[in-house]
Amino acid sequence: MSSSTINKSEIANPELAAQGKKRIEWAERSMPVLAQIRDRFTLEQPFKGVRISACMHVTTETANLMRTLAAGGAELALCASNPLSTQDDTAAALVHEYGISVFAKNAIDRDGYYRHINAALDIAPHFVFDDGCDLVNTLHTTRRELLPTILGGCEETTTGVIRLTQMSRDGALTFPMVAVNDTDTKHMFDNRYGTGQSTFDAIFRATNTLVAGKIVVVAGFGYCGRGVAERAKGLGAEVVITEIDPTKALDAMMQGYRVMTMHEAARIGDIFITVTGNRDVLRAEHFERMKDNAIMANSGHFDIEIDVAWLEKHGRKNSKIRHQTDEYVLQDGRRLLLLAEGRLVNLGAAEGHPAAVMDLSFADQALTAEWLVHEAKNLKPGVHEVPTEIDKEVAALKLKSMGGEVDQLTPEQELYLNSWEHGS
Numbered sequence: 001m002s003s004s005t006i007n008k009s010e011i012a013n014p015e016l017a018a019q020g021k022k023r024i025e026w027a028e029r030s031m032p033v034l035a036q037i038r039d040r041f042t043l044e045q046p047f048k049g050v051r052i053s054a055c056m057h058v059t060t061e062t063a064n065l066m067r068t069l070a071a072g073g074a075e076l077a078l079c080a081s082n083p084l085s086t087q088d089d090t091a092a093a094l095v096h097e098y099g100i101s102v103f104a105k106n107a108i109d110r111d112g113y114y115r116h117i118n119a120a121l122d123i124a125p126h127f128v129f130d131d132g133c134d135l136v137n138t139l140h141t142t143r144r145e146l147l148p149t150i151l152g153g154c155e156e157t158t159t160g161v162i163r164l165t166q167m168s169r170d171g172a173l174t175f176p177m178v179a180v181n182d183t184d185t186k187h188m189f190d191n192r193y194g195t196g197q198s199t200f201d202a203i204f205r206a207t208n209t210l211v212a213g214k215i216v217v218v219a220g221f222g223y224c225g226r227g228v229a230e231r232a233k234g235l236g237a238e239v240v241i242t243e244i245d246p247t248k249a250l251d252a253m254m255q256g257y258r259v260m261t262m263h264e265a266a267r268i269g270d271i272f273i274t275v276t277g278n279r280d281v282l283r284a285e286h287f288e289r290m291k292d293n294a295i296m297a298n299s300g301h302f303d304i305e306i307d308v309a310w311l312e313k314h315g316r317k318n319s320k321i322r323h324q325t326d327e328y329v330l331q332d333g334r335r336l337l338l339l340a341e342g343r344l345v346n347l348g349a350a351e352g353h354p355a356a357v358m359d360l361s362f363a364d365q366a367l368t369a370e371w372l373v374h375e376a377k378n379l380k381p382g383v384h385e386v387p388t389e390i391d392k393e394v395a396a397l398k399l400k401s402m403g404g405e406v407d408q409l410t411p412e413q414e415l416y417l418n419s420w421e422h423g424s
């Protein structure tokens with residue numbers, strides 16, 4: 001790679017590049033939809049002359065998205081959307097094997113994290129990709145001089161879409177952002193099967209605990225919570241759901257889970273997993289009731305769901321008793337175990353969602369970015385949906401890649417569905 005490209009990066013260790021490339025190619029094997037899109041982009045060059053800044057988890061799956069955008073002609077700068085999820089070998093390979101600017105180091109502190117976001121923005125992007133809204137937030141607070149040239153962007157996750165919607169409601173968002181999270185092919189699969197599997201992958205790597213026979217308390221029954229609950233049930237746990245929404249709570253009950261308040265659940269749970277998107281879901285009043293050796297993990301986007309500050313203040317900390325496992329000994333001798341410092345556990349203590357499911361999310365991202373190149377000028381500032389055709393195309397390609405087929409409507413069925421005259 002040319003030294004000018006390499007110079008515009010900040011990564012931990014360039015010597016990890018060869019290992020990173022192997023792992024990126026391994027992920028690629030499970031991302032056939034993205035590979036097809038990359039082949040087309042290589043020919044059609046939809047991003048020629050387009051600059052994109054991306055703030056995403058620096059994983060092998062994201063690397064394949066970056067390769068796809070680069071193959072389509074984009075100039076890219078990638079920074080991390082979470083300090084713990086950065087895979088240093090992936091970052092090294094992106095820079096030294098694929099010539100993509102990366103600003104990311106695993107476990108970087110808060111200042112470094114924002115320095116990297118700013119560095120990724122220094123290319124003066126036309127489009128942005130965000131995962132949690134930190135990059136868009138930085139643009140609208142400290143980098144406002146870049147706003148006039150920004151045409152639009154994509155947001156990957158539920159939390160980010162919620163923040164963007166609030167910005168839009170307050171008239172603060174100055175360009176169109178597309179809620180990729182809200183496509184069926186994203187949240188029905190990534191949030192559910194991805195979060196479900198990778199959360200337990202992380203809990204196993206961190207603790208090697210047996211789940212069978214345990215009581216697993218899942219806070220939040222959105223798509224992520226559903227996925228976590230399903231996997232816990234499949235592993236032989238008794239699953240308890242806590243919710244604030246009666247409809248979701250009812251759904252959980254009818255799926256056979258026990259539903260109760262966290263106050264009650266705190267007393268009986270062995271493993272607690274927060275996936276609500278809200279703060280202080282596990283706090284003093286719960287810690288005070290928990291059993292000795294209770295495990296706590298957060299799979300929500302930000303590290304706000306478990307009140308770690310309380311644990312730090314009131315517990316004696318034994319750091320890293322295992323990989324990404326800290327122990328807090330409370331005054332009465334009970335030991336509470338916190339995984340990945342209360343940060344997104346699946347990316348902090350494991351590798352995030354498997355590539356096969358990220359294939360869907362990142363195919364959505366790639367096709368939405370291509371669509372935005374043409375359509376952004378017609379969109380008002382605010383939060384927009386991904387066109388249904390993109391969602392359906394991604395579903396069809398993935399289904400085909402997995403060997404599934406759908407039926408076609410007969411002409412009579414087509415007519416029936418499009419008419420109102422026919423009764424029973």
Ligand code: ADE
Pocket residue numbers: 056057058059060061062194347351352353354355358
């Ligand atoms: N979010 C969840 N899992 C991920 C992964 N493997 N790569 C990028 N972002 C993710």
